[in-house]
Amino acid sequence: MTTKLRHRNASSSSWLPLLAILATSALWTSGSIALGQTPQPSTATAAAHNDGPWWKHAVLYEIYPRSFQDSNGDGIGDLNGITQRLDYLKSLGIDAIWIAPMYPSPQVDFGYDISDYQAVDPQYGTLADMDHLIAEGKQRNIRVVLDMVLNHTSDKHQWFIDSASSRTNPKHDWYVWNDGVPANGPNVTAYQKRFGHEGRVPPNNWVSGFGGSAWEWVPAVHQFYYHKFYKQQPDLNWRNPAVEKACFDAMRFWLDRGVAGFRLDAIPTLFEDPQLRNEPEAGGINAQGDPNLKDIYTSNLSEVHGVIRRMRAMVEKYPGNRVLIGETYLPDTAALNEWYGGAKHDELQLPMDMLLGFHGDHDKLDATRFRKLINEAETQLNGSQPLFVFDNHDNVRSWDRYADGDHNQAIARLLAAVLLTSRATALMYYGEELGMVTSTPTRKEDVKDPIGITGWPKEKGRDGERTPMQWDDSKNAGFSESSTTWLPVPSNYSTINVKAEELEPDSLLNWHKQLISMRRDNPTLRDGKQVMLDESNPSVLSYVREGVAGNPAIVVALNFTDQPQTISLDPSKAKVSGNTVNTLLTNAPGLKQTTSLQNITLPPYASWIGQIGSNK
Incomplete structure (x- = not known):
């Protein structure tokens, strides 16, 4: 919620x-x-x-x-x-x-x-x-x-039914109750006055996330209770x-x-x-x-x-x-x-x-x-x-x-x-x-x-x-x-x-099944540190997942625009050497045979995931 x-x-x-x-x-x-x-x-x-x-x-x-x-x-x-x-x-x-x-x-x-x-x-x-x-x-x-x-809780929960039955009920203090303030008191807003009862109005301007005042009047106890959400969802008093x-x-x-x-x-x-x-x-x-x-x-x-x-x-x-x-x-x-x-x-x-x-x-x-x-x-x-x-x-x-x-x-x-x-x-x-x-x-x-x-x-x-x-x-x-x-x-x-x-x-x-399978089975995708590449590029998000336990590093490049973007990536920042790659997954047919991190042209909104041929 x-x-x-x-x-x-x-x-x-x-x-x-x-x-x-x-x-x-x-x-x-x-x-x-x-x-x-x-x-x-x-x-x-x-x-x-x-x-x-x-x-x-x-x-x-x-x-x-x-x-x-x-x-x-x-x-x-x-x-x-x-x-x-x-x-x-x-x-x-x-x-x-x-x-x-x-x-x-x-x-x-x-x-x-x-x-x-x-x-x-x-x-x-x-x-x-x-x-x-x-x-x-x-x-x-x-x-x-x-x-x-x-x-x-719901206002139909037994806790609240008990709480709303009497000020002396043992569960009354399980919820957030307040007497309100006089409707003609100082600093009372017009909004508060819309929700007045018996000459009293909610104690403040709090609004329910789902509409209206966050305070609801209960005649049986002559008090308001607080509800952050619907009035049928009274807030529990976690100070108790x-x-x-x-x-x-x-x-x-x-x-x-x-x-x-x-x-x-x-x-x-x-x-x-x-x-x-x-x-x-x-x-x-x-x-x-x-x-x-x-x-x-x-x-x-x-x-x-x-x-x-x-x-x-x-x-x-x-x-x-x-x-x-x-x-x-x-x-x-x-x-x-x-x-x-x-x-x-x-x-x-x-x-x-x-x-x-x-x-x-x-x-x-x-x-x-x-x-x-x-x-x-x-x-x-x-x-x-x-x-x-x-x-x-x-x-x-x-x-x-x-x-x-x-x-x-x-x-x-x-x-x-x-x-x-x-x-x-x-x-x-x-x-x-x-x-x-x-x-x-x-x-x-x-x-x-x-x-x-x-x-x-x-x-x-x-x-x-x-x-x-x-x-x-x-x-x-x-x-x-x-x-x-x-x-x-x-x-x-x-x-x-x-x-x-x-x-x-x-x-x-x-596509989801392939990504999840790679994520599950590839140690690098599971545990490798994530380091951003080409950090000044406003159009392409690219990063390397550093190799784990001798497994190759993996590079991800994602074109966030509706225009082709050509990139060259240097993974050395992530202590990864090598520019030769093989494609693991892409939705761009033209990138399936990509073998280098240099001059990769990503079609609009293309995703490319590659494995670097060698790493240290």
Whole structure:
């Protein structure tokens, strides 16, 4: 969940699933399948596969469960559907799947409003189905990472029901409550007065990320509660130690069941300014008609880092290199470094670097900017592992954000090359490998995402990037047998789908498979230091991955423009000698026989990856 850029219940498992958990957990810690270890494709690459925790070189894959595969014909994806498609994910080369929230929820924000942290929403299946998915994933060496929403719960969670029932309820202080201020008091703005009750108004100008005041009145307690997002998503009070304990207990519940870790939703927003100071105005109004504000008092407060350090210590008590991934929209690399714990490396293992892949409403290919940010990730994170990402469930797909209308396929391949040849853990979003496009509703009455309803037509919501996965050219793209699906399948599914692209050697899907395979099997691409080349070139991004353990260095050259670019590269800066190369992968037929780093002419938006003939 983010506002930065867009802008059948089983209460417990049966003995049978529990035995399955214990059995598969034994596999991970026995010699059969070691958690943190990947299958050895060959003796030659064996050494490269024992070079750190599993997530260090992983390709992660986000699944929006409503949209991946429907197994029971109700038009909504589910956990058993994900299990059915694990073999596809294995063929793609995926190491772990991140599943967006599948917990019980009123679905106001499609699962990001959780009403029970320790169960599965009936529309997605049961706890037994989740146990089965985890077990089947482990058989294929695909780990399961769950989305954990800690900033807020649903207003239907029992915690909040109790909290809102009385000021004397033991859970009242589990959320952020305030009496408000007199409506006729000093410095009360007209905006605050719009949300007044019983002569009182919200204590400040804070705005909900999804429209309206961030404060909601509850007559039963004659107080306002704070909600960073929808009013049905009240913020937890992380200054109360009981909240931390309860949330950590919920995480332990899933860690005990074998999940490989968590992606932490909106994690910088756990704390708010205790003085409740007004946010500075940033000028203008948003799609909902609210003033645009800076968020210096409601996001990235220093107290959050203590929570993350304690969370890291808790997670590290589990075997198998469990991982914490953060949804971290931050202003710069220095701020990102803090989320690793800086030189202490004691906070998140993988805070998302959103600086590279998401930088505003009008993303563009800029070789200079990409070079700067990749180089900062290589040199300014105290040796921590970067995590790059170009797509997720909250933003227009990269296909559309970076496209120029004429070279879309080539641009998609270039972005994939950046993602999968950089020295970073890679995070993909379902359908990215196919070239799925954003299918934004054209009528307000078709919108499912509430933010698109309240913000129409300026904000059309996030339905467009959440459409069903396109598997084949059959009914509903093979996603569901239902007469209707929760969101319509995009019209291009007859040609843009897994089945068609698997059969086409030069498809975008097979381009991703080749990149992932090289990344997995080539020690240099896995571990080699990344050094920028031709650093003053505004049109071409080029870099070398230094050779590892006697393996040759690899050079990557990417044309970020719609015009041919001729380059000559000198890899000596990376302590690499030799100018003879052989091409490993390119989408430019004329470059397949390239043998020299001198006078390489890259066609528009071409990607070229070559191996240097000798290195020292």
